[in-house]
Amino acid sequence: MLRKAIAVCAQNAPWRLIASRCSTSVSSAVDTILLRSLKEHYQEVAKMTLPPKVSPPSPFKIVTGALEGEGPVLKRVYWDEEISISVMRLAHIVGGGDEDDDGINPLFVHVDVSKPSQKDSLHFLCGLYPDALGIHSVSMRPKLENQGFLVVPSKYNGPVFQDLDERMRNSFHSYIEERGINESLFPFLQTWLYVKENRNLMHWFRTVGTFITEQNLDKGALYLKCSSWLRKMQKSL
Structure with missing residues (x-):
């Protein structure tokens, strides 16, 4: 899957954007796989049947x-x-x-x-x-x-x-x-x-997933800025 993403980038992107786009695509593919795994495990833990409620011995x-x-x-x-x-x-x-x-x-x-x-x-x-x-x-x-x-x-x-x-x-x-x-x-x-x-396990899956998702958003914003800057540079040449 990762090799395919790299090959597609190399075939379709201008040479100035090949390195940037391939790096972004590979990173996004890895993140997607990890996020899917985190979501699946989160759902499995969420479906677990909790034991019946037990009260502490009095007077605790x-x-x-x-x-x-x-x-x-x-x-x-x-x-x-x-x-x-x-x-x-x-x-x-x-x-x-x-x-x-x-x-x-x-x-x-x-x-x-x-x-x-x-x-x-x-x-x-x-x-x-x-x-x-x-x-x-x-x-x-x-x-x-x-x-x-x-x-x-x-x-x-x-x-x-x-x-x-x-x-x-x-x-x-x-x-x-x-x-x-x-x-x-x-x-x-x-x-x-x-x-x-x-609860701790569910919280861990959720917070790790949130962190990776926010990283993806940051990468996407950075990629758009870089692409815009490169287009401006091409027009000025």
């Missing part, structure tokens, strides 16, 4: 605008504490498809416990499964406020959780379970992630 509430942002998904109040939960797939952290024997993709959960009188919050990184939750690390970090949940610690991040004695590890598990952080969160967070990933 969905953060407004969470689907469009990169911050917390769920929040709740526990006495004077604010509990925030953010989530992503564990496979996105470690790479590859990290599924268990049942084909379940575990979730990577960030639990942030903050108090009004404290400038830092207690931060838990956890692996969440349908029937279990395991703590990977515990650290003190700056309060989330308007930041995303992937805040790189700027100071000592605490000991390796598995190096703590069993009694302390069990106590930390009891601490977050008391605040409602357990496997009951899995159904909602799993469904929420599926919807978010679906």
